[in-house]
Amino acid sequence: MPHSPEEKKKVLARVRRIRGQCEGVERALESGADCAPVLQQIAAIRGAVNGLMSEVLEAHLREQFGEPASDAASRKARVDEMTALVRSYLR
Template sequence: MPHSPEDKKRALNRIKRIQGQCEGIQRSLEAGVDCAPVLMQMAAVRGAINGLMTEVLESYIKEEFAGKLSAESESEQDIGELVKLVRSYFK
């Protein structure tokens, strides 16, 4: 979970945008909009959720494991490799 005030604010702003996108999908479904635009909105929401999940997971990895790994410079590199792997998974 993002703990710094800036990270927390950024995460909350992202989730508010995602909520707005979901409300837009709801309105589209209620109005009977064609499927293609609704599916595009849904794909955008999925991408936004994946982006938020990546940021929260990256924050967790850095905060949780940085202090538990040895103090060698390889630890930072190992964390960076793990974050890179996680980011590639969510693309």
């Protein structure tokens, strides 16, 4: 999770843009907009969410692996956690 004020501000701005995009899709669906622009907006949201996921995942990796593990068990636990996160991200 981004912890520095600058990183946190950047991530929150991204979340707010995504929220705005989702609200735009909601309005389009309520008004009966054509499918093509709605699908294009959904694709843009998916790209934005992937970017957000990538940014938060990178911050987490830096946090977890920026310092050496205290022992082999701790290292294994951290690697297992990262493997699970990456697998869930790639689904």
